[in-house]
Amino acid sequence: MTVLDVEPLLRRLTGDEKHAPSAFSTLDVLWVLYDRVLRVDPRRLDDPDRDRFLLSKGHGPAAYYAVLAAKGFFPDGWLDDLAGADSPLGHHPDRLRVPGVEISSGSLGHGLGLGVGTALGLRAQGRLEPRVYVLLGDAELDEGSNHEAIAYAGATGLDAVTAIVIDNRSASHGWPGGIASRFAVHGWTAVTVDGRDHDAVAAGLGQAREGAPHVVVAVVETKGS
Amino acid sequence: MRQAFIDTATTLIEEDPRTALVLADISVAAFEEAALKHPDRILNVGIREQLMIGVAGGLALTGLRPIAHSYATFLVDRAYEQIKLDLAHQGTGAILVSVGASYDGSSAGYTHMSPMDVQLIDTLPGWTVHVPGHPGEVAPLLTAAAAHDDPVYLRLSTQTNDIAYADAHLLRPVRHGTKALVVAVGPMLAPVLEATRGLDVTVAYTHTPRPFDTTGLRALAHSGNVALIEPYLAGTSAHVVSSALADRPHRLLSLGVTRRDLHSYGTPTDHARHHGLDPAALRASLTTWLP
Incomplete structure (x- = not known):
């Protein structure tokens, strides 16, 4: 199975024939995570030692749902009634409705704080194997709550956390000096990669080091281009 | 009441490995000694109240019972959306413990007052709200709250009654x-x-x-x-x-x-x-x- 197999699932969600998979900024990163990186098993959703993937950027979750369906977290029949009255799948994901969804998100700027708390909670229980991955968008970084989490995680060397920032340059006022520098100045290890290059994304995620949280800035096409 | 909270929370951290305390610089000195012993469960995030609630939510997602504490205005008013979304909406809870009720902080001015905290919490589903009237009521309320996973708001004040009532959950x-x-x-x-x-x-x-x-x-x-x-x-x-x-x-x-x-x-x-x-x-x- 490759990311191309997700395409028909995406079409069922969007009912949209003209959008190529590249219209979904998160698709390739999500695929790499679920196909190569995350230690998660749809048959053992409550495994306390599973890796956690937190979609902080909860809007536009079509690619997320398609990847979860492709990986067997829920039946692909669910994809045909997006945001319907009885559908578990809405335009923002609900962890109480969708197997495999770790946080309910939608309002921007909540995932990284929850991710930091999750990493701290795992550490306090001696669970040092699981990693906590949080996916954000470059515009989402406008929310100050992220910067509370970035500063704290960096200062305390919370190395179970990996943030992935999808950069499609949609932040209204941009990030002069680059996104990675916002994290690096607080002590994170940071790498910027081509968000469409699966090997580059996987390699970037693999560069996490002991003693520091890690961020992968995944650059994709500029939004609207 | 604040001292009763500090004493009880310290005991809970010591005795119940499920409990964790999240602070945002307020009352940090009072927990300094306990934090040396339990650095993984007494966490000070600095003056970052949004993060304090987010961290509490994350801790709860892993099965711990978080207690978050600050002045009511910073704990509730400032972090309202985090309280709305990072706790009960995730299917988890926490114990929020405030000081500085209503006009306890009158000499500090309106920036340090929150007479609206209970009404804000009351907009959210599923919360238990405790407003003890005596320091002697604090320990039983906090200890009972630590034994389950539901959202609880414990509002402490410097105004007190003469007598503690153990049986005042009801009228x-x-x-x-x-x-x-x-x-x-x-x-x-x-x-x-x-x-x-x-x-x-x-x-x-x-x-x-x-x-x-x-x-x-x-x-x-x-x-x-x-x-x-x-x-x-x-x-x-x-x-x-x-x-x-x-x-x-x-x-x-x-x-x-x-x-x-x-x-x-x-x-x-x-x-x-x-x-x-x-x-x-x-x-x-x-x-x-x-x-």
Whole structure:
């Protein structure tokens, strides 16, 4: 199975024939995570030692749902009634409705704080194997709550956390000096990669080091281009 | 009450590996020694209240029982959306413990006051709200809250009653009369008892306004006259009382902190007077209203 197999699932969600998979900024990163990186098993959703993937950027979750369906977290029949009255799948994901969804998100700027708390909670229980991955968008970084989490995680060397920032340059006022520098100045290890290059994304995620949280800035096409 | 919280939370951290405390620089010194022993479960995130609640939510997602603590205005008002989304909406809970109730911080000004915290929490589903009126009520409430996973708001004040009541989850009658039921929440009991001296009214006390004891209310409100005296925004529990008595003719007087930013300092006693919550003003309001 490759990311191309997700395409028909995406079409069922969007009912949209003209959008190529590249219209979904998160698709390739999500695929790499679920196909190569995350230690998660749809048959053992409550495994306390599973890796956690937190979609902080909860809007536009079509690619997320398609990847979860492709990986067997829920039946692909669910994809045909997006945001319907009885559908578990809405335009923002609900962890109480969708197997495999770790946080309910939608309002921007909540995932990284929850991710930091999750990493701290795992550490306090001696669970040092699981990693906590949080996916954000470059515009989402406008929310100050992220910067509370970035500063704290960096200062305390919370190395179970990996943030992935999808950069499609949609932040209204941009990030002069680059996104990675916002994290690096607080002590994170940071790498910027081509968000469409699966090997580059996987390699970037693999560069996490002991003693520091890690961020992968995944650059994709500029939004609207 | 703050010391009772510190002592009880320290004991809980020591004895129950499920509990964790999240601070945002407030009260950090009081937990310094315990934090040396339990650095993974006593966490100070710095002056970052949004993160404090987010971290509490994350801890709860891993099965811990987080306690988050600060001044009410920073804990609740500032981090309201985190409280809304990072806890109960995720299917988890936490214990939020505030100090600086209403005008406890009057000398610091309006920036350090939160008379609206309980009303804000009351907009959210599923929360238990404890408003102890005496330091002796704090430990049992906090210890009981640590034993489950539901969302709990514990609101501590420097205003206190003379007596601690262990059995005040429900409306507990402390004086009996016929003309009205006067409900005193938390530290309002002391001024209410003084204000109602010699009046033919029932006074009932509770330290737990959510869930509100509507069964007890119906049993005690046979006169049809109910006065609700709350130490936070006036009328915060009026909708609960009105709903509980919807099938009966009744009169309701709701007293509490008024919706005014006084732009003044002074003591909590001064502010109680400004808001009509000192014994003399309460008595005047009650006697004017009583049939």
